[in-house]
Amino acid sequence: MAEYGMIKVETRGKVGLVTLDRPAALNALCDQLMTELGQALKGFDADPAVGAIVLTGSEKAFAAGADIKEMKDRSFPAVHFEDFIGNKWETVLTIKKPVIAAVAGFALGGGCELAMMCDLIIAGENAKFGQPEIKLGIIPGAGGTQRLIRAVGKSKAMDLILTGRMMDAAEAERANLVTRVVPVESLLEEAVKMAGVMASYSLPSVAMAKEAVNAAYEMTLREGVRFERRLFHSLFATEDQKEGMSAFAEKRKPDFRNA
Numbered sequence: 001m002a003e004y005g006m007i008k009v010e011t012r013g014k015v016g017l018v019t020l021d022r023p024a025a026l027n028a029l030c031d032q033l034m035t036e037l038g039q040a041l042k043g044f045d046a047d048p049a050v051g052a053i054v055l056t057g058s059e060k061a062f063a064a065g066a067d068i069k070e071m072k073d074r075s076f077p078a079v080h081f082e083d084f085i086g087n088k089w090e091t092v093l094t095i096k097k098p099v100i101a102a103v104a105g106f107a108l109g110g111g112c113e114l115a116m117m118c119d120l121i122i123a124g125e126n127a128k129f130g131q132p133e134i135k136l137g138i139i140p141g142a143g144g145t146q147r148l149i150r151a152v153g154k155s156k157a158m159d160l161i162l163t164g165r166m167m168d169a170a171e172a173e174r175a176n177l178v179t180r181v182v183p184v185e186s187l188l189e190e191a192v193k194m195a196g197v198m199a200s201y202s203l204p205s206v207a208m209a210k211e212a213v214n215a216a217y218e219m220t221l222r223e224g225v226r227f228e229r230r231l232f233h234s235l236f237a238t239e240d241q242k243e244g245m246s247a248f249a250e251k252r253k254p255d256f257r258n259a
């Protein structure tokens with residue numbers, strides 16, 4: 001397992017676990033942390049022993065946003081021509097295996113945006129979500145204006161982005177930003193359990209299910225349904241489809257080989 005300075009990486013059964021670990025700065029997402037996160041996510045995606053990934057932070061903070069101190073003196077040409085935020089922040093979107101964000105404490109600015117780039121969010125009861133960039137004289141720059149509205153609708157997205165206020169876990173669940181709220185003490189266990197269920201299925205079908213759902217962000221309904229149908233048909237070329245359906249007919253547990 002690779003050694004990192006600002007994240008911790010381990011496996012729990014078939015689940016890859018990445019923990020953001022920069023406590024002195026509430027896991028502020030500096031360049032080094034984002035580089036390490038990208039490497040760890042790609043490593044788990046390439047690891048055949050891993051079927052799903054959990055991304056988490058500390059009890060106090062999932063992540064308090066991009067590192068303000070690191071970016072405060074940057075100029076327009078610097079951020080524009082280097083494509084600041086850009087691809088490096090979007091590595092999580094390229095991961096084929098499911099990625100669950102397990103969020104306790106602050107998920108603000110880039111922290112909220114990073115959680116929204118994951119496939120789903122489970123929140124601890126103390127979680128606080130927000131896009132406070134407006135208080136810094138900027139706007140969200142890692143997809144917050146686009147993903148938040150798709151999750152919570154226009155009124156609440158405008159409310160959060162234009163006031164910069166925080167939303168607690170209960171409100172985030174009511175607004176459909178998170179799938180489930182659990183006690184902070186059991187957050188990781190619940191997230192790893194859910195990831196373990198996903199990892200127990202055939203990887204090609206899990207990866208295609210994820211791809212099809214995410215495609216709904218980009219496609220019309222007609223295009224999306226056609227895309228889904230193509231993926232659905234292609235799964236009949238896998239051994240795992242034969243195994244899954246044979247196991248059902250023979251009343252036994254399937255033995256998926258990810259093939």
Ligand SMILES: CC(C)(O)CC(=O)SCCNC(=O)CCNC(=O)[C@H](O)C(C)(C)COP(=O)(O)OP(=O)(O)OC[C@H]1O[C@@H](n2cnc3c(N)ncnc32)[C@H](O)[C@@H]1OP(=O)(O)O
Nearest residue numbers: 024025026028064065066067068069108109110140141142
């Ligand atoms: C990605 C983009 C493009 O969308 C842009 C962004 O993400 S901009 C950043 C958006 N996030 C914020 O504006 C949140 C900033 N942080 C806070 O408002 C507060 O820290 C808090 C409400 C999250 C927590 O407050 P508190 O409990 O009082 O702790 P602090 O003493 O403020 O913080 C402890 C320590 O962490 C440092 N810190 C916190 N957040 C950041 C950050 N985003 N960047 C850099 N450093 C951060 C804070 O400065 C403290 O460190 P010291 O100054 O004591 O060394």
